[in-house]
Amino acid sequence: MFMNKIYILWLRQIKRWLRSRSRIVGSLAQPLLFLLALGYGFSSIFQEAGQGNYITFLAPGIIGMGIIFTSIFSGMEVIWDRQFGFLKETLVAPMPRFNIMLGRTLGGATIATIQGVILMILSMFFGFRPEHLISIVPALGVMFLMALLFTSLGTMIASLLEDMQGFHLVMNFLVMPLFFLSGALFPLEGLPKTLSIITRLDPLSYGIDALRELFLGMGHYGLAMDLVVLTLVTLLFLGLGSYFFKKIQV
């Protein structure tokens, strides 16, 4: 019974996503644009600096970008549900609110992971090559962990917001900085002190770092460190997310 309920909540998120083509295309187009414009634009400079192929370096960052945008957006769908009234239907459901939050978060995280996989495959058409194909398997796990982390964060923020206005604020002043300051676009080695501290505080850095470690064998923090940080932050956000979700009144 528990599984059935989690499943139907999960399924609902998946169905909604499959039914909004524009959302799927939109959330692939932007990362792809970054990959192509920056990837080709900077490739010669990157090469000259002795850093190797920029597209290959950039691809994990682009995958991370797709994941963070899609997951935060999915988590924040709580705002839509509130606006359209469906949230009430879930809030009176005879099940712990933690499970409700869990079901929809797993749904959002699944969607974000699939978007990450699509971006990975698309990157391969433009020259991205993982060192060993088998590394894709553990990388899927990392992508899902990142997706879970940011979906919970999105749910948490949405539970605190009353309406749509806050949404763009969050996208511009939280998601954009998280993305740009994560080492998605640049190597973490030899950064100025301040920037290096900031990137260390950004959970996305660890996700992308883990992907680079797995795909390219070139990580900065080390895989163990990446996984520990990702897991702890995910647990923290799941906890906070369900705490604030529990407190929603409509």
Add this chain to the structure above:
Amino acid sequence: MIRVNNLTKTFGDFTAVNDIGFSVKPGEIFAFLGPNGAGKTTTIKMLTTLLRPTAGSILVNGNDPVKSPEAVRRSFGIVFQDQSLDDELTAWENMEFHGVIYDLPKPLRRERIRQLLIFVDLWDKKDRLAKEFSGGMKRRLEIARGLLHHPKVIFLDEPTLGLDPQTRNHMWEYLQELNKKEGTTVFFTTHYMEEADRVAQRVAIIDHGKIVAMGTSDELKKQTDALTLEEAFLSLTGKTIRDESAKATDMMRRMRRAWRK
């Protein structure tokens, strides 16, 4: 089944529900009437764990919605005043979602979904997305969904608003049958006085957050020397129009509609 004492809810410095008390017996059909903005929906939200009371105590099926919300949620069903469907799901999927969440075993769930969708005349449209439905069709789907699991108490907040008379009568027949067969307690609001007069065993009238009268329909008529419940209602609540809050709700509805485009 429902017991409310000294219940109060304030929004900022506005008091929406002001120190009310009433109780509803198991198996009773109870109408909660009042002009626009009287505090009916706010009261229902507190009874159904959606809003925390500012003061006072509530018991629903013996449980306190603040202290043990889950136990309370297991005992009731609700049809909300405003829209509460997932527009991106089909009619059938909206029903299925509800049935799973409410632990209905699959064969029973499938059978009831079929029955109820036929009942509200949406069976042939069961695979259409809810957003493609007209207002009345959406309302019918919400009613069907509210009836899907058979709870101990069912709250209906203006369930018949925007429904054609056929569906309205149908719905009441179904509810009265459920009430007789399973002893379901029914707590509803409506602005159609003849409807309350016809189906409710007891009526409470709330105005400006205060309960101004309570009893059987006949008692209220006698008390006010009125021939119909509508006359009794008007003499208890006055004839001024509460347009301020009516406008507010209207506006919210309009905004929601505009926003969807």
